[in-house]
Amino acid sequence: MAHGFPVENWWTAGQAELVEDRSLTWRRQQWNARDAWMSPDGAARPFGAFPDGARPPDDMRLVKDGWDHDRCQLCWETFAEAPHGQPEGYTDGTQRWLCIACFETYLTPRLRQANLPEDDSCPSS
Ligand SMILES: [Zn+2]
DSSP: OOTTSOOOTTOOHHHHHHHHOTTOOOEEEEOOOEEEEEOTTSOEEETTOSOTTOOOOTTOEEEEEEEOOEEBTTTOOEEOSTTSSBSEEEEOSSSOEEOHHHIIIIIHHHHHHHHSOSOOSOOOO
16 A cells, blocks of 8 residues: 555654554644653653643653654654744644654645545536
8 A cells, every 4th residue: 555655764663654644633733832741850751741640750840831842753853943943843633743844745645645535437416
């Protein structure tokens, strides 16, 4: 399947799955810093990283806008507030981001194909 669509031989299995997953809904959005949980040694996890009902460890504190960048899932391009990174990209709503160049190269052709009608015969009315 997916013959003719651009693929890269350096993709991990997870990256290939992400590109081929038609159940994901990608939206173009401005990137914004988010609140983050910060551990005493300075390691951060984005707010929401702990699923419902799971509490972060007691020694973590919530830092307003502490999550100051994300990475493109495919090329590792940085998203951050200007001038430190891309100000805009595509997200599937689960804190995963794709840069615009990757989205247009890899996702756009696949989504265009997926949106074509299965049956290409002309409807007669
Ligand atoms: Zn990218």
